[in-house]
Amino acid sequence: MYEEIKQCADFIAQRTRAFDPEVGIILGTGLGDFADHIDVKYAIDYKDIPGFPVSTVEGHKGRLIFGMIEGRRAVAMQGRFHYYEGYTMQQVTFPVRVLKLLGIRCLFVSNASGGINTSFRVGDLMVITDHINLMPNPLIGRNMSEFGPRFPDMHNCYDRELIARATAIAEEEGIKLQYGVYVGGTGPTFETQAEYRYFKAIGGDAAGMSxxxxxxxxxxxxxPVFGVSVITNCGLSDEAGDHEDVQRQGAKAGRRMAVLFRRMIKNL
Known part of the structure; x- marks a missing residue:
């Protein structure tokens, strides 16, 4: 697997003339328009990258975007991969390995999620402070020692320094932030209300599939990782889940997320 990852990274580096991105960004459902804030130097469709998975979910354009954000070299995944699409966990996380070999020094992740915390409202931005994993762990199997240890520590999984910077920037910009624990499940079904009550009982504030x-x-x-969930529906309400509405709500909140991400990247 390591050789496949390296070959993929080498191919991309050749196509982008060794652009050497400092920051990696993964854009979730309805958040792909963040790419409009990038001074694009190179764009590559996933389907044109040997060994790269291909997005199958509506709202995920399926491109790697290389360019400048506030003076920093960045690469954005305009669309991600999910376990529910039928990919293995190794395939789901393959791009993150590739981004590391391309040179990223920190990773920004975003997603659309269902709110569990009853103080949350649709459209809120939740800074992820921790997570609960209800999916198969992507590190199961032979450890790739070229990347890291057999038993990696998950304390400070979401970088506290980056969270503190986000808080300061949000106060300056007048952006309201929520904070909480993200529960990751397999999908593709939206969660039942009983599942949402369970997630709340075990300490979750928002839930999603990525x-x-x-x-x-x-x-x-x-x-280091910084993560934001856009609350696109309230899971404990009686409203039915709808993917199109998730995309709409994600696009609206994405404007505030874009301000936050740009300021944070500038101040890295």
Whole structure:
């Protein structure tokens, strides 16, 4: 697997003339428009990258975008991969390994999620302070010692210094932030109300179908992570889950997330 990852990274480096990104960004459902804030130098469709998975979910454009954000070299994944699409956990997290070999020094992740905390409202931005993993762990199997140890520590999984910077920037910009624990499940069904009550009982504040595997792999490689969930529905309400509405709500809140991400990247 390591050789496949390296070959993929080498291919991309050749296509981008060794752009050497400092920051990696993973854009979740409805948040792909953040790419409009990037001074794009190179764009590569996933389907054109040997060995790279391909996005199958509506709202995920399926491109790697390389460019400048506030004077920093960045690479953004315009669309991610999910376990429910039929990919293995190794395939889901393959791009994060590739981004590390391309040179990223920190990772920003975003997602659309269902609110569990009853103080949350649709459209809120929740800074992820920790997670609960209800999916197969992506590190199961032979350890890739080229990247990290067999038993990586998950304390400070979401970088406290980056969270503190986000808080200061949000206060300056007048952006309201929530904070909480993200529960990652397999999907693709939206959660039942009983499941949401269970997630609340075990300490969750928001739930979704992504992010956690990518973060585990990033931390395995020693990459600092900052994560934001856009609350696109309230899970404990009687409203039915709707993917189109998730995309709409994600796009609205994405404007505030873009301000936050840009300021944070500038101040790295």
């Amino acid at each position: 992010t956690v595997p990518e973060v585990i792999v990033a931390r395995h490689m020693g990459v």
